[in-house]
Each structure stands twice: as C-alpha cells, then as structure tokens.
Amino acid sequence: MVYRKLAIIGEVGAGKTRLISSMSEIQPFETEAESSIDIGKKYTTVGIDYGRISLSEDSALGLYGVPGQERYSFLWELVKESLWGLLVLVKYGEEPNYQNLNKLLTFFEPQNKEVACVVGVTHCENASDQDLTALNSEIQAILEHHKLVAPVLYVDPRNKESATSLLHVINSINGSFSA
Amino acid sequence: MKCIIYVSKVVASGDGLVVPTGLSQLVRKSRRANIERSVTGILSYRQGHYLQVLQGESNEVDHLFSIIKEDRRHEQVTVVLDVSISRPDFLDWGMRLSESVNRDTRFVNLISGNAASIEALGKIEQRLLKIFYNPERFNSSQLKGYQDSNLMLLAWPDFTLVKQSPTVIELCAKLTKAPHSYNSLINSGHFGTQSQLDRILELFEKMEILVIDNSAVQIDSPKVNRVESVFFSKMKKFLKRAV
Numbered sequence: 001m002v003y004r005k006l007a008i009i010g011e012v013g014a015g016k017t018r019l020i021s022s023m024s025e026i027q028p029f030e031t032e033a034e035s036s037i038d039i040g041k042k043y044t045t046v047g048i049d050y051g052r053i054s055l056s057e058d059s060a061l062g063l064y065g066v067p068g069q070e071r072y073s074f075l076w077e078l079v080k081e082s083l084w085g086l087l088v089l090v091k092y093g094e095e096p097n098y099q100n101l102n103k104l105l106t107f108f109e110p111q112n113k114e115v116a117c118v119v120g121v122t123h124c125e126n127a128s129d130q131d132l133t134a135l136n137s138e139i140q141a142i143l144e145h146h147k148l149v150a151p152v153l154y155v156d157p158r159n160k161e162s163a164t165s166l167l168h169v170i171n172s173i174n175g176s177f178s179a
Numbered sequence: 180m181k182c183i184i185y186v187s188k189v190v191a192s193g194d195g196l197v198v199p200t201g202l203s204q205l206v207r208k209s210r211r212a213n214i215e216r217s218v219t220g221i222l223s224y225r226q227g228h229y230l231q232v233l234q235g236e237s238n239e240v241d242h243l244f245s246i247i248k249e250d251r252r253h254e255q256v257t258v259v260l261d262v263s264i265s266r267p268d269f270l271d272w273g274m275r276l277s278e279s280v281n282r283d284t285r286f287v288n289l290i291s292g293n294a295a296s297i298e299a300l301g302k303i304e305q306r307l308l309k310i311f312y313n314p315e316r317f318n319s320s321q322l323k324g325y326q327d328s329n330l331m332l333l334a335w336p337d338f339t340l341v342k343q344s345p346t347v348i349e350l351c352a353k354l355t356k357a358p359h360s361y362n363s364l365i366n367s368g369h370f371g372t373q374s375q376l377d378r379i380l381e382l383f384e385k386m387e388i389l390v391i392d393n394s395a396v397q398i399d400s401p402k403v404n405r406v407e408s409v410f411f412s413k414m415k416k417f418l419k420r421a422v
C-alpha cells in the first residue's frame with residue numbers, strides 16, 4: 001500500500017473544506033470509505049478536514065485540510081510525514097499573516113524535504129491583475145526567504161476543474177524528473 | 180515637470196522577515212491618489228528593495244516624495260535620478276507595479292536618456308540601481324534564438340502575465356527543477372510548436388526568470404526514486420480518467 005498525503009493549509013475561510021469536497025467529487029469510483037488510516041472523524045471537532053482519493057487498489061492520496069494558525073501546529077505534526085504535496089491557501093482581500101506563513105514554511109521545510117509546494121490564492125475571481133501582481137510579489141518574497149521555488153496560482157475551490165488542476169500541478173512538480 | 184527615481188529598503192519585521200507587506204493596498208491607494216495629483220510612474224519590488232519612478236509637475240512630485248520619504252514601511256531612501264523632463268513617460272498609469280523594469284522599454288529609455296547623470300552616481304547608488312536595472316544581467320536570446328541552449332527558470336512566473344495553462348505549468352515544473360535543453364523541449368512535443376514555445380520563453384525572459392546557458396554542455400535528465408515515479412504514474416493515470 002502506498003499512501004501519501006496532501007496537506008492543505010490556510011486560514012479560516014480560505015477554502016480548505018470546499019476544496020477537499022471538490023477534489024473528492026473527481027473520484028471516478030467509490031472509496032473504501034472507512035479505511036484504517038482514516039483519522040478524519042476524530043479531528044473534525046478541532047477543524048481538520050479529511051478526504052481521500054484512491055488511485056488504485058494499492059495506492060491512495062489522503063487530503064488533509066489543516067488550519068494555518070500557529071496554535072494548531074499540533075495538527076501540522078499529524079500531516080508532516082509522507083507528504084506528497086503542501087498546498088498553502090491564501091485568501092485574496094485579506095492581509096495575509098506573513099508571520100504565520102513564515103512559521104509554517106519553517107515547520108514543513110518543503111525545500112529541504114523536496115516536497116512539492118504550491119500557493120493557491122482563492123477568492124480572487126474579481127481581483128485586478130495589478131492587485132494580484134502585488135500579492136504575488138509579497139508571497140514570492142516569503143518563498144524567496146525560504147529559498148523555496150514554488151508557484152503562486154489562482155484557484156477557485158468551488159470549481160471542480162480548478163481543484164483538479166492543482167493535483168496536476170503538484171504531480172507535474174513531483175514528476176518533472178521522470179517525464 | 181520633473182522626474183525622481185529612488186531606491187529604498189523594505190523594513191524587516193521582528194523575525195528578520197523582509198516582505199513588502201501591504202503592497203497591493205499601497206499600489207491601489209497610490210494609483211488613485213497619484214491620478215488626482217497628475218503624478219505617474221512605476222513602483223517595483225525586488226530582493227527586499229523598492230524602486231519608484233515619480234513624474235509630474237515639480238511641486239507635486241517634490242511634495243509627494245517628501246511624504247513617501249518619511250513612510251515607516253521603508254528606509255534608506257536613496258535618490259538615483261532627479262531631473263527635469265518635458266513630458267511624462269508613463270502616462271497610462273497613476274502608479275504601475277512592475278516586477279521587472281529591466282526589460283521595460285520606457286524605463287530603459289529613461290535611464291539611457293540620462294546616462295550621464297547615472298554614470299556620475301556614487302558606488303552605493305549604482306549598486307542599488309543595479310538590483311533593478313542591469314543590462315548585462317541575462318544573456319539575451321534576441322540575436323541567436325534559443326536553439327542549442329540549455330534553459331532554466333529561477334522562479335515561477337507571475338500568472339497574471341502568462342496564462343496559467345497546463346502547458347505552461349508543465350514547462351515551469353521542468354525548468355524550475357533542472358536545466359533542460361531547448362531542443363529536447365521542442366522534440367518532446369509537449370509544448371506546442373516552436374513559435375508557441377518561443378513566445379512563452381520570451382515572456383519568461385521579460386520577467387527576468389529565465390536563464391539561458393549557451394555553453395552547449397549536454398544535459399542528462401536526473402534520476403528519480405522508483406516509489407515516487409510509480410505514484411506519479413498512478414496519479415497521472417487517475418487524472419486522465421478523471422477528466
């Protein structure tokens with residue numbers, strides 16, 4: 001059994017729950033819902049979302065929505081191992097908490113663990129290009145600080161296609177050696 | 180009318196983090212305020228520094244600059260150009276945010292039109308300006324094209340300037356990981372026709388994230404861990420079915 005995790009981290013309202021439900025919709029066949037690795041239920045009360053995509057009988061991707069605030073870092077511990085990707089959601093229109101983002105990247109160190117990292121900007125369907133360029137500069141400055149080369153993408157968690165494209169991106173980054 | 184160009188340093192936060200915090204809000208407000216004052220220009224952020232061009236009626240520019248200089252969000256405000264001009268260069272914007280002025284024709288013309296003043300600058304001022312403007316920074320493809328060169332990306336692009344399409348993303352994923360030869364990209368057939376690929380690469384050049392290496396050393400693809408590549412293939416297959 002090959003089991004990998006996608007950690008989806010972001011502040012309240014960023015779109016974690018919605019994104020995981022959109023990603024679950026792309027399941028072409030039924031999941032074996034109650035798997036032994038399912039830690040979902042127990043943690044929903046503290047705000048963790050859980051979903052799962054079965055790729056074949058012997059491989060699956062777990063989807064974990066985790067709050068971005070540092071006081072939830074005990075939940076970060078849960079998803080730290082066997083990471084396939086780290087997706088950081090940033091809600092456009094709210095001043096991102098860069099101190100938090102900094103701590104998060106220090107904790108996960110995707111650049112040292114060679115984990116594919118993507119920043120997804122949500123709630124941006126009505127934003128102007130100039131505003132998005134400015135936000136992009138801010139986020140890229142943090143990534144640069146962590147010597148991390150990662151994309152800042154515009155996503156809509158409510159949209160299935162947009163949600164799926166994130167899986168494509170992370171897979172492209174992970175596979176860019178072999179293809 | 181006059182033109183002021185300055186370079187300043189973003190103030191680092193307590194934990195040493197240097198981020199142009201609030202940049203989008205700053206740009207939005209400035210654009211509006213500058214239009215009222217008939218001041219136009221560019222603001223650029225790079226490696227912990229700002230460069231700003233301010234143009235307009237002399238008293239307006241001087242007044243605005245005296246306010247900006249005192250802004251606590253940046254420090255070490257250093258003027259690199261202060262000249263009178265007959266007409267503004269950036270009429271279409273109250274304040275345009277540009278991630279790369281190095282390839283902005285109007286900015287380049289402004290600098291070369293004032294070459295004497297720029298050359299007369301002290302070492303510190305020259306070094307600050309070079310963060311943003313350095314004609315020698317990258318090998319340009321303009322004369323030779325990309326044929327036979329190896330390409331690499333220093334960063335992912337600003338996706339407001341290039342389409343966030345599967346092709347572009349695939350290309351970026353490759354080129355941010357390792358250098359690839361242009362010829363292998365063409366031959367793979369994944370990136371459209373030669374002119375389509377060239378157009379994307381030219382955009383990357385404009386953003387100053389493309390490194391072009393003409394040393395003609397043949398590049399081997401790096402090897403991958405087998406478990407990783409199995410998971411990769413399964414995910415790929417899954418995503419194909421999912422569409």
Ligand SMILES: Cc1cc2nc3c(=O)[nH]c(=O)nc-3n(C[C@H](O)[C@H](O)[C@H](O)COP(=O)(O)O)c2cc1C
Pocket residue numbers: 205208209210212213222229231243246247248250252253274
């Ligand atoms: C790097 C930098 C560039 C700025 N550029 C402008 C500008 O072009 N126009 C402007 O009105 N304010 C600009 N500001 C903001 C001013 O310093 C100041 O905060 C603003 O004019 C105050 O406006 P308010 O009194 O309406 O809040 C800039 C600030 C910084 C840090």
Ligand SMILES: Nc1nc2c(ncn2[C@@H]2O[C@H](COP(=O)(O)OP(=O)(O)O)[C@@H](O)[C@H]2O)c(=O)[nH]1
Pocket residue numbers: 010011012013014015016017018019065122123124125155156157158
């Ligand atoms: N307009 C808009 N709404 C969004 C977007 N992403 C999420 N939402 C909505 O924002 C709300 C909060 O999203 P949710 O997934 O609960 O955020 P969470 O707190 O991170 O889990 C929900 O009503 C979503 O449907 C987006 O990109 N645009």
Ligand SMILES: [Mg+2]
Pocket residue numbers: 016017018049
């Ligand atoms: Mg939620």
